[in-house]
Amino acid sequence: MARMKFICDAERCIECNGCVTACKAEHDVPWGVNRRRVVTMNDGQPGERSISVACMHCSDAPCMAVCPVDCFYRTDEGVVLHDKDICIGCGYCSYACPFGAPQFPANGTFGLRGKMDKCTFCAGGPEASGSQAENEKYGRNRLAEGKLPACAEMCSTKALLGGDGDVVADIFRTRVLTRGKGSEVWGWGTAYGRPAQGTAPSTQEGTKS
Amino acid sequence: MMLRTTTLLVSALVLGLAACADAEQTAKAAYKKSDTPAWQGAANPYGVADWKPSDQAAWEQQLRRRAAGQDEYSRVN
Numbered sequence: 001m002a003r004m005k006f007i008c009d010a011e012r013c014i015e016c017n018g019c020v021t022a023c024k025a026e027h028d029v030p031w032g033v034n035r036r037r038v039v040t041m042n043d044g045q046p047g048e049r050s051i052s053v054a055c056m057h058c059s060d061a062p063c064m065a066v067c068p069v070d071c072f073y074r075t076d077e078g079v080v081l082h083d084k085d086i087c088i089g090c091g092y093c094s095y096a097c098p099f100g101a102p103q104f105p106a107n108g109t110f111g112l113r114g115k116m117d118k119c120t121f122c123a124g125g126p127e128a129s130g131s132q133a134e135n136e137k138y139g140r141n142r143l144a145e146g147k148l149p150a151c152a153e154m155c156s157t158k159a160l161l162g163g164d165g166d167v168v169a170d171i172f173r174t175r176v177l178t179r180g181k182g183s184e185v186w187g188w189g190t191a192y193g194r195p196a197q198g199t200a201p202s203t204q205e206g207t208k209s
Numbered sequence: 210m211m212l213r214t215t216t217l218l219v220s221a222l223v224l225g226l227a228a229c230a231d232a233e234q235t236a237k238a239a240y241k242k243s244d245t246p247a248w249q250g251a252a253n254p255y256g257v258a259d260w261k262p263s264d265q266a267a268w269e270q271q272l273r274r275r276a277a278g279q280d281e282y283s284r285v286n
Contacts, residue, residue, distance in 0.1 A: 001269045075244060083242060126242035130251025143247040146257035146271045152279065163276025164269075171280040178282065 003078030027139025
């Protein structure tokens with residue numbers, strides 16, 4: 001099996017935050033911790049784009065490289081996980097990660113920083129798969145249930161894809177080849193179909209190119 | 210006398226270079242739990258029905274099928 005990967009299609013993401021909500025609900029993620037979030041570029045401007053961001057489960061993960069207590073490990077499927085029993089909550093991984101994936105629960109008057117929490121690709125942690133202990137620390141282990149991450153499976157526009165890297169890449173390639181690029185992506189023709197080659201353009205009222 | 214001086218110098222050089230050796234500085238976790246492979250299944254009743262835990266090939270096939278289900282072109286057409 002190839003490595004597990006996420007990809008977010010910025011042409012499709014409508015910033016509904018369904019992925020964020022799905023993740024929060026599935027894993028009972030505490031207030032203030034966002035394993036996944038939607039980032040919008042050029043907000044309110046022409047060409048605005050949104051993208052859903054979480055841990056990208058890097059092949060050469062900088063968080064793993066900088067962790068002073070070596071609490072990270074990688075599964076056979078390429079999912080980067082960590083052991084909260086070893087984590088000391090120092091925050092080095094947070095500075096190293098280019099995606100801002102590591103999150104730290106804070107509470108109390110002085111914002112006491114807890115152990116790091118991040119996207120697990122719905123693969124839980126080192127405790128027994130599907131156990132109560134794993135659920136309390138890392139959330140649900142959907143991979144061990146034969147399912148894919150909740151965020152990707154819940155995405156209404158299928159902007160966020162997750163799973164075997166080969167399958168995800170095939171889906172994205174087919175999509176891009178089908179819809180074209182640039183201005184071809186948008187417009188009436190893309191949404192409702194283009195006139196067949198060689199036929200006269202429709203004069204129906206409301207028809208646009 | 211000459212031989213003794215040479216031996217002393219060589220010994221000092223060897224000892225000195227040995228002192229330059231750097232200790233291993235790679236951080237190693239004192240204790241790290243090994244994770245159970247996902248294909249062995251979850252200890253709860255929420256697993257997908259058409260896949261049998263502990264069968265790695267079936268698990269991989271199940272996940273590929275599930276991932277392919279994200280392609281609405283193949284689902285709709």
